[in-house]
Amino acid sequence: MELFPESVTKLWNEWELRALVLLSLFLQIVLILLGNRRKYIASNWVRIIIWLAYLAADWIAAVCIGVLSNENGDDNSSQPNSLIWAFWAPFLLLHLGGPDTITAYSLEDNELWLRHFLALVIQFGGTFYIFLRSWKSKLLNILAIPIFVAGLIKYGERTWVLRSASSEQFRDALLPRPDPGPNYPKFMDEYTSGKAEGYQVSIQQRGKTSRTVHSPPEGDILQQAYYFFETFKGLFADIILSSQRRKRSQSFFQGKHSEQVLEVTLKVAFEVVEIELGFMYDVLYTKATVTCSRWGSLLRSISLSFTISAFIAFLTIDRQEYSTIDVIITYLLLVGAIVLEIYAILVLLFSDWTKRWSSKNKNTAVQLIIKAISRFQLRFLFPTNQRWSKTMAQYNLIDFCLKPRPIKVRVLQKFHIYQIFEKYYHKNLAVFSEEMKKLIFEYLVEISKSASDIEAGKQLCTGRGDLVLLEKLGLSNNEDFSHSILLWHIATDLCYENDAEKNPDCKACKVLSDYMLYLLVMCPFMLPDGIGEIRYRDSCAEAKEFFKDRKHIKSRTQACKDLLRVSTEFPASQVKGDRSKSLLFDACRLAKSLQSREHKWELMRGVWVEMLCYAASQCRPNQHAKQLRRGGELLTHVWLLMAHLDVRENFQISQGNAKGGIIVS
Known part of the structure; x- marks a missing residue:
């Protein structure tokens, strides 16, 4: 009994290779358009799309080469369609070379450069096998040679760049040449x-x-x-x-x-x-280290000229014996390769590398070309002057405990990834303002x-808000860094909601407070080791329990007022002992002690900036x-x-x- 009808099987056999080749080209377009944008876009969706495209691109191209190998090994390999299909094989090498805007999705990909080199050898061998099996002494076979060379250049570039960016090679390239120093034996002989x-x-x-x-x-x-x-x-x-x-x-x-x-x-x-x-x-x-070098420019010129020459030659040959669909796909592959190459050159032209080079060498021609293209206002294709997102992620504990939960999916809960989605659901972004720049820079x-x-520099680097506390209040904090972040985050929130007037220091403290909690919850690997996750979860559990018993609480302001009404005569640690690491009511005590201070926001501003700098240095x-x-x-x-x-x-x-x-x- 057949699982699929014969018509479906026939359609799949007819379109399998065509669909995979077109999908491979589409993934290259996605990667070249979005690959460089993750540098200045903090969107999770953009990262997911790039991640999927990056993983799928190599896999799809490798599968295509495998399918082509099977097609050329069959008895039908003498048919005209098999010949034009074999012509597609070098394009897959181009696709495996990847776009200039992304060679590695993560740093770990650079460490796998040797695996990519092995893949280069294997895929080159596979495409060369397809090329030899399909050889008929026809012009189409000859046209495959320049595409073959261009694909080998692109794939070789990618492997070289991955190797250069690996941690070992990157460090070795930066170290100075070994210096034996003066000749000590000769020196002592003379002495x-x-x-x-x-x-x-x-x-x-x-x-x-x-x-x-x-x-x-x-x-x-x-x-x-x-x-x-x-x-x-x-x-x-x-x-x-x-x-x-x-x-x-x-x-x-x-x-x-x-x-x-x-x-x-x-x-x-x-x-x-x-x-x-x-x-x-x-x-x-x-691929900036390659494309911005003289050798890179030479290789780019060769690959582009070879691809254009193959396209022009394909226009002149007799295409009557080939399927119309296959001819159209071939045109798409040729035009796509040329357009992607030209787009990569234009992206390089608008990059800081080229602008710096033209400025250094007083090359007015390049500057005029950039200005001329800029007049077309193609900001989506060539976004200029964007180097990072200029945002600060925000995460607030009280908001997290008050806001309704996103719809629970049983499958997500089963695989323990519901909490991850829940965290991202409550993350927000704040603009990195000029006031914040001034605050940090002046400090x-x-x-x-x-x-x-x-030694003085070391002392300042190891301050976690303690230096400000010691100077202003005569206090010090011997707990770990996560304790300081969580304690001051909740206290800042309570003071912020309790103050009718929001001065600039007040707003700056709020933004820094939410940013530091974001680092604690979402990026703990960027902070010193500690029990931050345990403290955070216990504090959330206590806050949810507190709000659950008070149905009238609908807003953060009301929640903060109710928290401040709780008597905190005795430290919460005396009641809880080591059973819970929650800091909710310890923060309430701190907030109450700060309320009576005239310059409390100036104090908190100093604490938060100091903690930010401590986190950065660690x-x-x-x-x-x-x-x-x-x-x-x-x-x-x-x-x-x-x-x-x-x-x-x-x-x-x-x-x-x-x-x-x-x-x-």
């Missing part, structure tokens, strides 16, 4: 022989020598950003930078001038950092100037790199800005590079 001959021999240092460190270029912000990118990209590989580089960066970013100049420096500082991180994203996740500049030595570099593909993360920008201002624990190495010389008298 010993001089002493043996009766001379008075002494050793004196000749002075310090070091590798040349150039100053940041004047004027063009792209040139300045690229200079700092080349200088600081070693941070992503856990490489400690020299004091010379540190001092040049610090003097540039501190802006020791008047208030008016500080505003200019504020704007420039954040723009330089976002351009740097844009360069870093391109290095880790795209970092102030502590950068006050940190006179390494996050591992590879976690910062991972966030670049998710629309960017404010924490990453703060981390790099702290590095530029020398507000880091592991940022300096000493200048012990003097040479010794022998003095004979």
